[in-house]
Amino acid sequence: MHGFVNPPxxxxxxxxxESTEAMKKRQSLPYTYGLRGTPTTKALEEALSELEGAHDTILVPSGLAAITIxxxxxxGxxxxxxxxxxxYTPTRTFCNGTLKRMGVEIEYFDPHVGAGIAELMKPNTKVVFLEAPGSNTFEVMDVRAVCDAAHAGGAVTMLDNTWATPLYFRPLEHGVDLSIHALTKYPGGHSDVMMGSVSANEATIKxxxxxxxxxxxxxxPDDVYLVLRGLKTMGVRLERHQASALELAGWLESRDDVAEVRHPALFSFFDHELYDRQFSGSSGLFSxxxxxxxxxxAAFLDALRLIGLGYSWGGHESLAVAVDLSDRTICKGPGNGTFIRLQVGLEDVPDLKADLEGGFAAASAARG
Ligand SMILES: Cc1ncc(COP(=O)(O)O)c(C=O)c1O
Known part of the structure; x- marks a missing residue:
C-alpha cells in the first residue's frame, strides 16, 4: 500500500x-470485525497459503492451538x-484428555504403517493425524500411502509440518488436507513470539x-508482524540450521560415546529413503x-554452557533437552540410554562442538 514494502x-x-445495507451484506466484505481478520493477518495468511499450496490459512495464538482447533x-x-x-506429546495429551472426554475414540498407529492404515480404519474414523518426522524419535512416514487409504475410508488427514516448514515439505501435494505449523519455531525464528497456522484445501477450509x-x-497484530518479518529470512536461516545440524549429526555419529543419531538426512538413518523421497531439505532439530x-x-546437559536447556526450537540459539518417551505405546526408545534432542541454532559449529565436548566429558565423569 502506497509503495511501502511491508503491510500495515x-x-x-x-x-x-457504510450503511445498514452494507451490514446486511457483510459476508461479502473482506473485513467485518477484528476477530475475523485484518489486512495484517491476511498478509500472513496469504503468504503461508502460497508456500503451502493451500486454498486458505487460519492463524491461531500457538502451535498447539493449530493442532487442537x-x-x-x-x-465429535x-x-x-x-x-x-x-x-508431539501435548497433541497426545489433548487427545487423551479433552477429545476422550468428548467421547472420541483414540487409537495410535506405527509411523511405518504405510498403506496398512487401511486395516485400522473403521466406519466412524473421521480423522487421521500425522506428524513427519515424528517428534523426538524422527520416524518418517509414507505420507501419500497413509493419506490415500485414509481418504478411501472417508477420513480427513492432518499433518504437523513444523519440522520441515513448507520450504522443505508441502503436505498438500502428498494428499494431506490440513497442514499445521507452530509458527513459533522457524517462521518466527527469534524465540520471541508464539503463533500457529493451519493451511487447508478447498474441501476443508470452511x-x-x-x-x-x-x-x-x-x-x-504485533505478533503477526513479527512472524511476517521472520518469514522473509526463514529460507536463509534454514540453510544455516540445516548445514550446521548435519555437520554436528555426522560428528556425533563418529563418536564412541554416542550410541545412535536420529537425523532423517543422514544416509545411515533407518528412514532416510522415505525422507529423501518426500522432503527437499532438513532443519536443525535431531536427537x-x-x-x-x-x-x-543430566551431567551432560548441566555441563553445557553455550547451548541452553529449553523446550522450544527454531530460534537463533541452540537448545538441548532430555527426551521423555514414557507416553509412547509403539515408538519407544531402545532402552540402553537417553535420547538428547538438539535444536541447532545459528552459532558457529566449532563453538557448539566445544560445548558438546564439555557435556561428553561430564557424562563420562558421571559414569565413573
Ligand atoms: C512438532 C511440534 N508441533 C507443535 C508445537 C507447538 O507449538 P507451540 O509451542 O507454538 O504451541 C511444538 C512445540 O514444541 C512442536 O514441537
Missing amino acids: VVHASTVLF PLLAFL AGDHLLVVDSV RLRDTQMQIGVNAA FLLPGGFDQA
Missing part, C-alpha cells in the same frame, strides 16, 4: 460499515481418531474457519542416544 500493522476490534473442527462424540504414535470463529481465536542412565544425561 492494524490494531482492530471494530470495523465500521482442526481436531475439534472435524471430530462417537468418532474414531487415528494418531501417529510419534506425535469447516475449519467456522470452528475458528466459533471458538473465538485469531492472532494478535542422539547417550548411553547410560538419566544421571549421565
Whole structure:
C-alpha cells in the first residue's frame, strides 16, 4: 500500500460499515470485525497459503492451538481418531484428555504403517493425524500411502509440518488436507513470539474457519508482524540450521560415546529413503542416544554452557533437552540410554562442538 514494502500493522476490534445495507451484506466484505481478520493477518495468511499450496490459512495464538482447533473442527462424540504414535506429546495429551472426554475414540498407529492404515480404519474414523518426522524419535512416514487409504475410508488427514516448514515439505501435494505449523519455531525464528497456522484445501477450509470463529481465536497484530518479518529470512536461516545440524549429526555419529543419531538426512538413518523421497531439505532439530542412565544425561546437559536447556526450537540459539518417551505405546526408545534432542541454532559449529565436548566429558565423569 502506497509503495511501502511491508503491510500495515492494524490494531482492530471494530470495523465500521457504510450503511445498514452494507451490514446486511457483510459476508461479502473482506473485513467485518477484528476477530475475523485484518489486512495484517491476511498478509500472513496469504503468504503461508502460497508456500503451502493451500486454498486458505487460519492463524491461531500457538502451535498447539493449530493442532487442537482442526481436531475439534472435524471430530465429535462417537468418532474414531487415528494418531501417529510419534506425535508431539501435548497433541497426545489433548487427545487423551479433552477429545476422550468428548467421547472420541483414540487409537495410535506405527509411523511405518504405510498403506496398512487401511486395516485400522473403521466406519466412524473421521480423522487421521500425522506428524513427519515424528517428534523426538524422527520416524518418517509414507505420507501419500497413509493419506490415500485414509481418504478411501472417508477420513480427513492432518499433518504437523513444523519440522520441515513448507520450504522443505508441502503436505498438500502428498494428499494431506490440513497442514499445521507452530509458527513459533522457524517462521518466527527469534524465540520471541508464539503463533500457529493451519493451511487447508478447498474441501476443508470452511469447516475449519467456522470452528475458528466459533471458538473465538485469531492472532494478535504485533505478533503477526513479527512472524511476517521472520518469514522473509526463514529460507536463509534454514540453510544455516540445516548445514550446521548435519555437520554436528555426522560428528556425533563418529563418536564412541554416542550410541545412535536420529537425523532423517543422514544416509545411515533407518528412514532416510522415505525422507529423501518426500522432503527437499532438513532443519536443525535431531536427537542422539547417550548411553547410560538419566544421571549421565543430566551431567551432560548441566555441563553445557553455550547451548541452553529449553523446550522450544527454531530460534537463533541452540537448545538441548532430555527426551521423555514414557507416553509412547509403539515408538519407544531402545532402552540402553537417553535420547538428547538438539535444536541447532545459528552459532558457529566449532563453538557448539566445544560445548558438546564439555557435556561428553561430564557424562563420562558421571559414569565413573
Ligand atoms: C512438532 C511440534 N508441533 C507443535 C508445537 C507447538 O507449538 P507451540 O509451542 O507454538 O504451541 C511444538 C512445540 O514444541 C512442536 O514441537
